[in-house]
Amino acid sequence: MTGPGRPAGPAADTETTVLTAALELLLSEGAAALTPQRLHAVTGVARTTIYRHWPLPRDFLAALIAVAPHESPMPSGDLAADLHAETDLLCDRLRDKPVGAFLRALVTASSADPSCTALRHRYVNDLLEPFRAALAALGVADVEEATLAIVSPLLVDTLLLDRRVDRERAHHAVEDVLARLGAGSAR
Template sequence: MLTAALDLLLAEGAAALSAQRLHAATGVSRSTIYRHWPTPHAVLAALVEVAPRREATPTGDVRIDLHTEVDVLCDRLRDKPVGGFLQAIVAAAAWDSTMAGLRRRYVEDLLEPFRAALAPAGLASAERDEVVSAIVSPLLLDSLLLDRPAARGRAHQTVDAIADDVGSAQARRRPAAPR
């Protein structure tokens, strides 16, 4: 059922997640669909719940790990279902405010590997979120609003600048070696 819902979402958007359309696509009775997913929001929530989450495996080197996450996110934004799903959920949130929470949750799951990559830097939560936004926001802008491939090279330049800044800040915080 959810596979058919994902196919409909990717092909036609969240408006296609009605019980009638799901019934037509799957043959499952409308009453069964209504019982489990009474609204398109409920179907979309179920899809967000079962969406695979990527578990990051940081090396401990912030620069390398952020570069890896940039490449993974750029690939995911380019490919379906992640890129298509994200576009559909953003569009759905535009016409149905109840979808905004689902959109936020899905995006937060996409951002979590970046936060994990930054853990060794010892940044405060607010600083970490600023760094993640600086890297990821342009990629999402390219993919979702400008309908072009995410600018991987630009994101890598941002990562290098941030890694240099983080390294400098860490060096300033270290106590001076005894003489």
């Protein structure tokens, strides 16, 4: 039985309103815009509510990461098909969704607030996990090296070089990894 008082978290509609506005601010103005005062001005949600649940920019970033899980299909057992499917999903996320901009904001926030570094690592690990799972499911010896060989070029192009996602180049990285592993391609 719970006692009287305030609920532990914000109401679902309040959380949705605030986090939607936080994502929009993050993408348009960067992590520095994620202040309770700014979110109050944009949403009309009481400053006390915002301060109570998201007092610092990193709290908004953590909440946004928590509500943005990425579901991958279960590995099929065909390593080539699974890696190509995950590559397509990541390319789509980097191109069509705010993943690239969100990562840039996390990098900037990490340089301003070192406590955000763990959030950046968590978010990148979430992006890497489907590749790790596909590789581990078939007993690949060096899962981390293979994962990074596929994903790193995409992240470097998107985050550091401001290049558009090159799906063909991404699939070449998968083919290179498969060749090193001695696995055949489904493409």
